[in-house]
Amino acid sequence: MFSAKASTGQPEGCATFWNTDVLEIDWSTSTSIKDIFSFQNDGFEKWSSLQRVSSLLDSHFELNKVVREKVTTVFQCFCLKMKRGDFASQKLIVGNTHLYYHPHADHVRAIQTLSILNKIDDFRKTYGPIPFIICGDFNSDPKSGAMTLLVDRVVEPTHECWEYLDTYKWDNEDENKKENNDGAIPQLEIPSHFPMLDIGYDQPPEFTHYISSYKQTLDYIVSAKNSNPGELAFRRLKTAPMLSSTDIKEYVSLPTKDIPSDHLAVVCDLKLEKT
Numbered sequence: 001m002f003s004a005k006a007s008t009g010q011p012e013g014c015a016t017f018w019n020t021d022v023l024e025i026d027w028s029t030s031t032s033i034k035d036i037f038s039f040q041n042d043g044f045e046k047w048s049s050l051q052r053v054s055s056l057l058d059s060h061f062e063l064n065k066v067v068r069e070k071v072t073t074v075f076q077c078f079c080l081k082m083k084r085g086d087f088a089s090q091k092l093i094v095g096n097t098h099l100y101y102h103p104h105a106d107h108v109r110a111i112q113t114l115s116i117l118n119k120i121d122d123f124r125k126t127y128g129p130i131p132f133i134i135c136g137d138f139n140s141d142p143k144s145g146a147m148t149l150l151v152d153r154v155v156e157p158t159h160e161c162w163e164y165l166d167t168y169k170w171d172n173e174d175e176n177k178k179e180n181n182d183g184a185i186p187q188l189e190i191p192s193h194f195p196m197l198d199i200g201y202d203q204p205p206e207f208t209h210y211i212s213s214y215k216q217t218l219d220y221i222v223s224a225k226n227s228n229p230g231e232l233a234f235r236r237l238k239t240a241p242m243l244s245s246t247d248i249k250e251y252v253s254l255p256t257k258d259i260p261s262d263h264l265a266v267v268c269d270l271k272l273e274k275t
Contacts, residue, residue: 005072006032014076014136016096026079026091033073033097036115046193047118052186053111066108066170071100075116079127087272090232093123093132099139099146104168106161109138110145114188121194131232131272132195134222137263141216142204149188150197150222157185195224198236200268205242208264211253215245221268226275233275240267 004013018025037057057064076096082088097116099109120132140146145161148154155161162185200221207215223234242264248254254262 001028003030003074003076006034006074014074014096014098016076016078016094018080022083023080024083026081028078031075031077031119033075033112033115034068034071036119037068046191049186049188050114050118053114056186062169063165067111070170071108073097073100073112075119077119077123079130091127091130093120093130095120095132095134097134097136099137101139102168104164106140106145107165109140110149110155110161110188113138113146113149117190117194129227129231131234132224133234135220137219139218141218147199149190150199153190155188157187195227195233198223198225200236200266201239206244208266209262210248211262219263219266221266223270229275231275232272234270235273237269237271
């Protein structure tokens with residue numbers, strides 16, 4: 001199923017596929033991430049850092065324009081029901097996204113990631129503590145704000161992801177000119193009630209994206225790896241081996257005649273089990 005970016009005429013977006021012999025769809029939705037910040041919702045009640053982000057947006061003209069108006073990132077979300085096996089009829093939430101790309105917008109991607117987790121939490125409040133997977137191109141390296149949030153569950157105001165908060169401009173204006181910002185840099189954190197997360201690797205690979213001028217790990221499979229006792233969650237059994245620079249070097253960059261994308265596929269075996 002394909003969801004286009006939230007802009008008129010934009011031929012890009014996210015697509016999710018599943019094996020219909022194993023899974024059937026229960027419901028689906030596609031959310032423009034910028035809409036999450038267009039109003040206060042009940043989910044912000046336990047997500048105090050989202051309240052702080054909302055206050056920062058209110059006081060920061062340029063960041064507000066980027067997050068609430070300009071960025072067209074979508075978050076696909078599906079509830080899939082297992083058709084056979086030990087967990088027949090069990091529902092799973094599967095999310096897919098492609099976060100904003102700009103190299104000076106690490107803080108925007110951290111905020112987007114927090115909002116996606118909040119959206120998952122909203123679904124779990126409505127439909128019960130369903131195990132979930134979030135996958136996609138996060139455009140975020142392993143030390144980024146987004147990945148720090150997913151792994152450590154907190155991004156401090158001193159994290160380097162905030163470096164360009166007051167200088168990044170959507171319209172490529174002079175980034176040496178700082179915006180007068182009265183809002184305090186928020187600490188981003190995942191509430192304690194939300195499941196612990198796995199990002200698909202014990203040690204991130206050398207890269208998932210490789211071009212001649214840049215190589216980095218940007219793609220992840222995020223899963224709920226534990227929750228409250230008795231609830232279902234995922235345990236990662238293994239992750240498929242990844243290519244090395246030596247494997248790619250003769251082709252200069254991705255894609256190649258054998259790899260039809262500038263990103264490598266991330267493949268994990270996950271086992272669903274009770275915690």
